[in-house]
Amino acid sequence: MSNDIYDRRNPGSGGETHQRAEGDTPVLTTQQGVPVADDQNTLKVGPRGPSLIEDFHFREKLFHFDHERIPERVVHARGFGVRGYFETTQSLADVTRADLFQRVGEKTEVFVRFSTVAGNKGSFDLARDVRGFAVKFYTKEGNWDLVGNNIPVFFIQDAIKFPDVVHAAKQAPDRDFPQAQTAHDNFWDFITLTPESMHMIMWTMSDRAIPRSFRFMEGFGVHTFRFIDAQGRSSFVKFHWKPKLGLQSVLWNEAVKINGADPDFHRRDLWDAIKLGDPPEWELGVQVFDDAFADSFPFDILDPTKLIPEELVPIRIVGRLVLDQTVDNFFAETEQVAFCTQNVVPGIGFTNDPLLQGRNFSYLDTQLKRLGSPNFTHIPVNAPRCPVMNFQQDGHMAMRNPVGRVNYEPNSWGGPRECPTRGYPHFPAAEAGEMRQVRSESFADHYSQARQFYLSQLPVEQKHIGDALVFELSKCERPDIRARMVAHLRNIDEGLAARVANGLGLAAIPEALPPARPVVADLAPSDPLSILKRLPPSFRGRKVGILIADGSPSDLLASLVAAIEAEGAVYEIIAPKVGGAVLDDGALQPAKQKIDGGPSVLYDAVAVLLSPEGAELLSMDKPAKDFINDAFAHCKVIGHTEAALPFFEKAGLSLAELDEGFVGVADGGKAFIAACRNGRVWARELKTDLDAIG
Numbered sequence: 001m002s003n004d005i006y007d008r009r010n011p012g013s014g015g016e017t018h019q020r021a022e023g024d025t026p027v028l029t030t031q032q033g034v035p036v037a038d039d040q041n042t043l044k045v046g047p048r049g050p051s052l053i054e055d056f057h058f059r060e061k062l063f064h065f066d067h068e069r070i071p072e073r074v075v076h077a078r079g080f081g082v083r084g085y086f087e088t089t090q091s092l093a094d095v096t097r098a099d100l101f102q103r104v105g106e107k108t109e110v111f112v113r114f115s116t117v118a119g120n121k122g123s124f125d126l127a128r129d130v131r132g133f134a135v136k137f138y139t140k141e142g143n144w145d146l147v148g149n150n151i152p153v154f155f156i157q158d159a160i161k162f163p164d165v166v167h168a169a170k171q172a173p174d175r176d177f178p179q180a181q182t183a184h185d186n187f188w189d190f191i192t193l194t195p196e197s198m199h200m201i202m203w204t205m206s207d208r209a210i211p212r213s214f215r216f217m218e219g220f221g222v223h224t225f226r227f228i229d230a231q232g233r234s235s236f237v238k239f240h241w242k243p244k245l246g247l248q249s250v251l252w253n254e255a256v257k258i259n260g261a262d263p264d265f266h267r268r269d270l271w272d273a274i275k276l277g278d279p280p281e282w283e284l285g286v287q288v289f290d291d292a293f294a295d296s297f298p299f300d301i302l303d304p305t306k307l308i309p310e311e312l313v314p315i316r317i318v319g320r321l322v323l324d325q326t327v328d329n330f331f332a333e334t335e336q337v338a339f340c341t342q343n344v345v346p347g348i349g350f351t352n353d354p355l356l357q358g359r360n361f362s363y364l365d366t367q368l369k370r371l372g373s374p375n376f377t378h379i380p381v382n383a384p385r386c387p388v389m390n391f392q393q394d395g396h397m398a399m400r401n402p403v404g405r406v407n408y409e410p411n412s413w414g415g416p417r418e419c420p421t422r423g424y425p426h427f428p429a430a431e432a433g434e435m436r437q438v439r440s441e442s443f444a445d446h447y448s449q450a451r452q453f454y455l456s457q458l459p460v461e462q463k464h465i466g467d468a469l470v471f472e473l474s475k476c477e478r479p480d481i482r483a484r485m486v487a488h489l490r491n492i493d494e495g496l497a498a499r500v501a502n503g504l505g506l507a508a509i510p511e512a513l514p515p516a517r518p519v520v521a522d523l524a525p526s527d528p529l530s531i532l533k534r535l536p537p538s539f540r541g542r543k544v545g546i547l548i549a550d551g552s553p554s555d556l557l558a559s560l561v562a563a564i565e566a567e568g569a570v571y572e573i574i575a576p577k578v579g580g581a582v583l584d585d586g587a588l589q590p591a592k593q594k595i596d597g598g599p600s601v602l603y604d605a606v607a608v609l610l611s612p613e614g615a616e617l618l619s620m621d622k623p624a625k626d627f628i629n630d631a632f633a634h635c636k637v638i639g640h641t642e643a644a645l646p647f648f649e650k651a652g653l654s655l656a657e658l659d660e661g662f663v664g665v666a667d668g669g670k671a672f673i674a675a676c677r678n679g680r681v682w683a684r685e686l687k688t689d690l691d692a693i694g
């Protein structure tokens with residue numbers, strides 16, 4: 001199939017698309033009518049130099065984009081915020097002067113906001129999407145905002161393309177749908193014409209984009225930053241958040257059903273964990289490296305579509321993040337919190353990453369529109385906890401009003417003064433080059449790390465990536481967009497391309513699109529890129545759904561509950577009626593959920609504790625049958641009494657299908673918990689078509 005549009009994209013020096021005005025094609029202009037020469041790159045000092053504020057087209061484009069929404073965030077609109085603290089566990093005095101990293105055991109107050117990206121404020125939690133992971137540290141030297149995601153790379157390399165990728169992902173302007181999803185023509189049209197996005201696409205089509213909980217996902221600073229030590233020496237750093245509970249995701253079929261059963265699933269999970277006294281915790285790790293490594297690394301450290309494998313630069317764990325407080329008022333804190341990547345403290349600095357340079361402008365600019373005043377730092381959630389003293393004054397909603405006569409500097413009246421010894425030191429990086437809109441050729445490899453990520457996954461994870469691509473592309477109405485993506489996939493993995501082409505029913509696999517740089521096919525797989533290769537041998541922090549009915553055994557229920565709690569997990573009782581069920585000892589056991597309101601998709605594992613009479617009753621109940629069929633199809637461990645086996649058969653599961661994931665609970669739940677520690681029973685995926693079960 002022809003890829004005429006792609007063939008005519010005039011690739012730049014970094015492999016980026018440049019669609020030129022030819023013939024009757026209108027010329028792209030600024031809002032002032034000035035023709036635009038380059039809409040792909042910000043104006044920089046040389047290909048890898050800093051972005052320049054002189055670039056009026058870039059500033060206008062982001063300025064307009066930042067002010068598109070009133071008052072909802074233009075991206076990351078649906079979020080959930082909590083409070084907590086960061087504790088330093090290893091001093092970083094050897095590489096940075098940042099005060100919060102100097103003293104082991106010192107705690108710093110934090111506010112954290114998790115979010116989806118594409119959906120509106122009222123969308124559902126379990127969209128296939130990137131998750132925002134933004135942390136505001138209230139340090140002794142000012143606020144530091146580490147504004148990251150749960151994926152370590154991004155779709156684009158230059159901030160000038162940020163409005164375009166977001167416009168492409170969000171609702172189409174003529175119809176205002178689809179909502180909170182990327183399975184549509186606009187998104188994939190942009191992606192397939194933007195080869196730099198291929199690495200990110202592998203991540204978003206993986207299980208990383210449908211996490212089980214905020215508590216079970218990693219966080220990344222995305223960009224390369226600088227550490228600056230007390231002697232003024234610089235090193236490069238990448239930031240990582242590692243969840244103490246380990247990584248875990250859900251299946252796509254499961255995510256769709258969770259969104260129907262509980263669209264607030266992630267919010268509720270985090271709220272409940274904190275209220276139950278089990279605050280989630282992450283370790284902060286840093287990858288610190290020098291110029292010599294940066295020069296020898298085969299990819300550009302300034303390229304936000306690339307990562308540095310942990311095998312090359314090991315992660316150094318330096319602290320822990322504990323989230324132990326919910327907010328008092330959602331609007332006052334979660335909605336009004338303003339994160340800005342430009343908020344750094346002495347000892348932490350920027351690099352010339354062109355996406356980071358643009359974010360430093362965009363985040364501050366968008367807060368003015370969203371919060372209505374440059375005084376948003378007066379809002380308690382944004383206010384530093386250290387002294388604030390300057391001569392800035394007035395404006396809407398000014399809460400810190402100066403007292404006295406002087407409001408300028410220098411002056412002879414007194415007041416705050418600059419302090420070279422304590423003030424923020426910008427690293428004196430040497431810059432030279434022509435002032436040009438150009439992409440560095442070192443950014444031009446768009447497939448090698450995408451291939452490395454895919455080959456680092458276990459077979460079941462690779463299957464999920466292929467299934468996600470087929471689903472998303474099947475929603476594209478234009479066959480040429482589907483074919484174009486398959487042509488990209490051939491540069492990543494031929495088997496993946498063939499799988500997707502077959503799933504889409506393509507008559508033939510299109511030719512691979514020519515890469516701007518040869519694909520490095522021999523990059524070693526990296527285990528930390530996989531979720532399933534690093535499963536923790538624990539069921540702590542997970543939730544069990546226990547299905548009961550009248551006559552269920554009280555002794556087994558009590559021992560199972562004790563085993564679950566001893567593991568550090570939680571449980572909910574599900575019954576045919578929310579009022580509960582009468583157990584075999586005559587006691588009424590209250591239920592948390594009614595069977596059709598507490599489907600098995602809400603739980604990490606299930607236990608079916610039935611008497612013969614209860615099994616017969618539930619065998620006639622469709623929600624009960626759906627409960628067990630979904631648990632089986634989603635590869636979950638299923639604990640059960642012997643009396644539940646006839647119910648399984650009448651629900652459609654033959655006894656021959658009962659694998660190692662079906663565990664009796666006659667021992668009080670010990671074997672059940674042991675099986676739960678191993679995670680899902682992925683062998684079932686070879687037997688079950690998740691799309692077919694509806």
